[in-house]
Amino acid sequence: METTLKALIADQAGARPAIGATGRDWLSYDALRGLTNEVAASLNAMGIDANDRVAIVLPNGPEMATAFVTVAQAATTAPLNPAYREDEYAFYLDDLKAKALLVADDYDGPAFAAATKLGMSVIRLSVPEGAAAGYFTLSSDMSGDASRAPNADNIALILHTSGTTSRPKIVPLLQSNVAASAQHIRDSLALTSEDRCMNVMPLFHIHGLLAAVCASLAAGGSIFCTPGFNALNFFTMMDEAAPTWYTAVPTMHQAILSRADRNADTIAKHPLRFLRSSSASLPAQVMVQLQDTFDAPVIEGYGMTEAAHQMASNPLPPRAQKPGAVGVEAGPKVRIADETENQLIHGTGEVVISGPNVTPGYESNPDANAKNFFEADGARWFRTGDQGAFDDDGYLHLTGRLKEIINRGGEKISPLEVDGVLLDHPDVAQVVTFALPHPKLGEEVAAAVVLKESSAATEKDIRAFAAERMADFKVPRKVIIMDEIPKGATGKMQRIGLAEKLGLVEKA
Structure with missing residues (x-):
């Protein structure tokens, strides 16, 4: 190699x-x-x-x-x-x-x-x-x-x-x-x-x-x-x-x-010999429609920056391309680890990888490296932050997101980065940025905001403020102005599930 x-x-x-x-x-x-x-x-x-x-x-x-x-x-x-x-x-x-x-x-x-x-x-x-x-x-x-x-x-x-x-x-x-x-x-x-x-x-x-x-x-x-x-x-x-x-993202x-x-x-x-999709989950219906339209196999891959992109990929024919699966191991070793203990497990857990394509570690960030890398079974593993499981054929199915990153059509957005910009607005007292489910992009950026007393700022004002300071894909498409942001048992503002708590999506 x-x-x-x-x-x-x-x-x-x-x-x-x-x-x-x-x-x-x-x-x-x-x-x-x-x-x-x-x-x-x-x-x-x-x-x-x-x-x-x-x-x-x-x-x-x-x-x-x-x-x-x-x-x-x-x-x-x-x-x-x-x-x-x-x-x-x-x-x-x-x-x-x-x-x-x-x-x-x-x-x-x-x-x-x-x-x-x-x-x-x-x-x-x-x-x-x-x-x-x-x-x-x-x-x-x-x-x-x-x-x-x-x-x-x-x-x-x-x-x-x-x-x-x-x-x-x-x-x-x-x-x-x-x-x-x-x-x-x-x-x-x-x-x-x-x-x-x-x-x-x-x-x-x-x-x-x-x-x-x-x-x-x-x-x-x-x-x-x-x-x-x-x-x-x-x-x-x-x-x-x-x-x-x-190769493209699902929205394309x-x-x-x-x-x-x-x-x-x-x-x-x-x-075409094939089409490829990666960077966000490809809806099964879209995969089937693409295959029918182009009369070619659709190869969905699973990648991330820390892996220099590809970790898993649906195989080419004659093997099956499974709608809803991100494929089989395709380069690095892909395993499932306990979400808190540094050990590999069977069943559902955090997807981890090990291989020559994986970054040696985050630069100048020992805390992140300690949290995201561990040694087990004679190899060094990177925690992807995604939850998933393998089926009996060795295809990986992602079942949820462990991290709070917003994945807007393949663009990854840190909610805390958006928080920091919105909190610079002179009328904003509190803010929590969160993922709002979106039918095409997968997730959209939304923010719940508490204004300072006597403020008359509007959703439009806050979005315009953000648009001057951030790339367009990071700007919240929805800003909800509230008297109080819901908090968890420990008093922390919780991003995960906030869209549901605020009645913005139907409960599963």
Whole structure:
């Protein structure tokens, strides 16, 4: 098994297409390797090497894909959501201890403003006219002399994950973690050089980076990089890309289905080998509808950032794809542990994993590491925070969420982070953010608020306040103004089950 990103693509046939995009020539594997060498030389001349962190803020597309792949072969990448506000960028850039921020040559948005205030160096990415998809050059005012290339134990990718603490946790993923996960996904999907993925996933997220990009490259396949998901042009992109598969979150699949009937000709013209779904639970009815519409198997996978994405996956035919199951073990060992004791059990409990794709631990967070990792049966296990059980065929079924993280269509949101923003509102005395069940997204963000005496603030006021300070997906869609927030026996405000307590959903 290869243990670095560089080794992962070193032997792929040179003339084969690697990266594509609408209206652009394909970038070959030889050209991708050449770009990798140019990027390493540019970064080294800026004084950046394996131990340095480069934050990347770019729109979805071929340059975001190649920037991640090439920078990660020379330094540590930290992709950030282009939808963040300046305050969020300031937090993440500072927390990551990034040495530089990489942005498009004409970008002067909130990430640039945050980096400037922090005194951080900025690297500009330029695309020469007529360049193949994903080709770029780098420039900056930095200078230095660095040369050390990453090895298997260096960090390739660093991401924040929202936790049940107010401060998001930093997840470092080593070169060996990323390489292992790419190979796990490649093998579970039986990807080959004949496969082409049409990527619609955001490339600041582990799902798109690993499943769409890295797994395809590990197989010598190609990736057609769209500007992001858009149901209105999905089938136009599909017609140009001629993919053999795509991977998406359930809400994207549902939007695609809503326009499938009028695009039956495109579906027939470009038969898919399979479709993949991950990052949130896929409703069984949607899985069946997708299979019927595309006449192809739907492979639901189960992943998370700490596992460099994939942990379990429904297998390809002739084995069954079970609606409602997240599949069989697909890379790491997957077991069930007691939810409080550090021991493996049979039956229902907390899903735990162990394998070469699993992060060595959260950065600078010994409490979280003590809580989430344990040794048992000769292996080191990571607690996923999900509850589940295996059926007699070895398929994993998730039965509930142990953590309070809100999972909005695959975007994970820390309720305490939202609490902190809302409590900055001058009229808010108390707040508890919680998950509100949603038929398409799985969960939506809601908040119960107690106002200060004599305040006349409205739900609209509070949502507008939040919208100025947080990315749109974190802003509560429902704010309930109350005289008092229900509390548990110990006096704590309880998030779990709050939507039910407030009469916002029917009791099961």
